[in-house]
Amino acid sequence: MFGTQNLWLFVISGILLNLTPGQDTLYILGRSIAQGRRAGVLSVLGIVTGSFVHTVAAAFGLSAILATSAAAFTIVKWTGAVYLTYLGVRMILQRAEPAAAPLHFDQERSGAIYRAGFLTNLLNPKVALFFMAFLPQFVAPSSDSRILPFLFLGALFMTTGTLWCLILAWFGSAMSGRLRNNPSFAVRLRRATGALFVGLGVRLAVSK
Numbered sequence: 001m002f003g004t005q006n007l008w009l010f011v012i013s014g015i016l017l018n019l020t021p022g023q024d025t026l027y028i029l030g031r032s033i034a035q036g037r038r039a040g041v042l043s044v045l046g047i048v049t050g051s052f053v054h055t056v057a058a059a060f061g062l063s064a065i066l067a068t069s070a071a072a073f074t075i076v077k078w079t080g081a082v083y084l085t086y087l088g089v090r091m092i093l094q095r096a097e098p099a100a101a102p103l104h105f106d107q108e109r110s111g112a113i114y115r116a117g118f119l120t121n122l123l124n125p126k127v128a129l130f131f132m133a134f135l136p137q138f139v140a141p142s143s144d145s146r147i148l149p150f151l152f153l154g155a156l157f158m159t160t161g162t163l164w165c166l167i168l169a170w171f172g173s174a175m176s177g178r179l180r181n182n183p184s185f186a187v188r189l190r191r192a193t194g195a196l197f198v199g200l201g202v203r204l205a206v207s208k
Contacts, residue, residue, distance in 0.1 A: 034176065
């Protein structure tokens, strides 16, 4: 179909990979728990958009630059690490609301949440290399086009991934809903989420 091969194996592999906890999983859970379902869903949409860009890049061979250029890989990796660390530090240092005020988890603008999820995924070179290494294995050698199979496989992978990520966002927001009436816990939760983001940034920075 669409110049692919072993499509059933691709679907199974893709689902298993999506179920495996990774940076995107932790990011979505952190956002959803700390800021609710809206933030979780917007983060999912941003991450999916980043995956779409990686799919297109892989289809047209742009991801090969990251695979062959150590300098390009390092620049993208450190940019992503700094961005994640910045998000985390900002959450940790954010001042608590007055105790007398009704506490709700901090709500950022929709565009900012979406953009953060997008950049978190886009600035992870390991995601680009994954698409470049994983998708070609399921492109039929006899295919007349390499672009169409890449785009089809990427869309299929993103569909299964989006469904799972939305489940994560719902789960995280369900937990956050029970914590909204506990001000002290909400503050600790926000700082813990910030520490999580810093940890993700550090992990990305030291990855090879």
